[in-house]
Amino acid sequence: MKIYLATGNKNKKREMQQLLPEHEILIPSDEGIYFDPDETGITFYENSLIKAKALYDIVHKPVIADDSGICVDALGGAPGIYSSRYAGPDFMKGKPDGTKIPQEEQNVFLINQLNEAVKKGQLPEAAYLHGKRSCHYTCAMVLYLGTDRLYVCQETFEGTLIEDISKKAGDGGFGYDPIVFLPEFNKTVAQLSADEKNGISHRGKATKQLKKIIDSLNI
Numbered sequence: 001m002k003i004y005l006a007t008g009n010k011n012k013k014r015e016m017q018q019l020l021p022e023h024e025i026l027i028p029s030d031e032g033i034y035f036d037p038d039e040t041g042i043t044f045y046e047n048s049l050i051k052a053k054a055l056y057d058i059v060h061k062p063v064i065a066d067d068s069g070i071c072v073d074a075l076g077g078a079p080g081i082y083s084s085r086y087a088g089p090d091f092m093k094g095k096p097d098g099t100k101i102p103q104e105e106q107n108v109f110l111i112n113q114l115n116e117a118v119k120k121g122q123l124p125e126a127a128y129l130h131g132k133r134s135c136h137y138t139c140a141m142v143l144y145l146g147t148d149r150l151y152v153c154q155e156t157f158e159g160t161l162i163e164d165i166s167k168k169a170g171d172g173g174f175g176y177d178p179i180v181f182l183p184e185f186n187k188t189v190a191q192l193s194a195d196e197k198n199g200i201s202h203r204g205k206a207t208k209q210l211k212k213i214i215d216s217l218n219i
């Protein structure tokens with residue numbers, strides 16, 4: 001079946017196609033559809049629903065949306081929903097003119113911001129509970145099948161942020177993956193194979209649950 005993925009992010013498309021090989025994953029740009037809805041929500045779920053509904057209203061076919069991001073405990077869960085726009089401590093929610101900075105710079109800013117917070121102390125409780133460098137990815141996935149007809153799965157993927165950009169490693173995955181370390185694997189997320197990442201990631205776990213719904217509905 002054709003499933004539209006409400007994204008402009010080709011890395012999300014690649015991972016979703018690996019996760020749902022029996023379906024054809026299409027993104028708006030594959031069909032020349034202009035798609036850039038305002039993500040005005042304040043939660044992953046709200047933004048995922050905004051994207052899913054916006055694309056459903058154009059294609060009137062099953063749509064999945066993925067709103068995701070990295071949440072650093074010592075930073076109170078930031079950058080969270082602003083992860084793709086994050087531009088350092090002065091522009092946690094993105095630059096006023098909407099321009100994005102390169103991923104490498106985002107990575108450096110995030111590590112330095114965490115290092116500063118750890119140095120200053122007085123971290124949020126979660127950072128003491130899970131470790132001062134703890135972080136997790138979150139993925140809110142909405143399967144939108146018709147007006148007022150939708151299913152939601154939200155999942156997380158825990159790791160720790162490396163201490164210095166010189167320790168970044170791996171060229172798999174995308175985004176913040178080279179700086180997210182998984183102690184149990186002794187690897188960064190970017191050092192995992194695609195199958196390994198999909199097996200444990202926020203996106204992989206959310207998709208696994210949505211797949212059960214897709215299969216049970218026989219759509």
Ligand code: ITT
Binds near residue numbers: 009068177
């Ligand atoms: P769309 O809104 O068009 O889907 P986007 O990339 O802007 O594309 P989000 O608003 O959901 O999507 O932001 C997700 C950001 O979170 C993404 O750009 C990365 O910076 C980060 N992110 C999410 N999942 C990730 C993953 O698996 N690995 C690394 N970084 C990830």
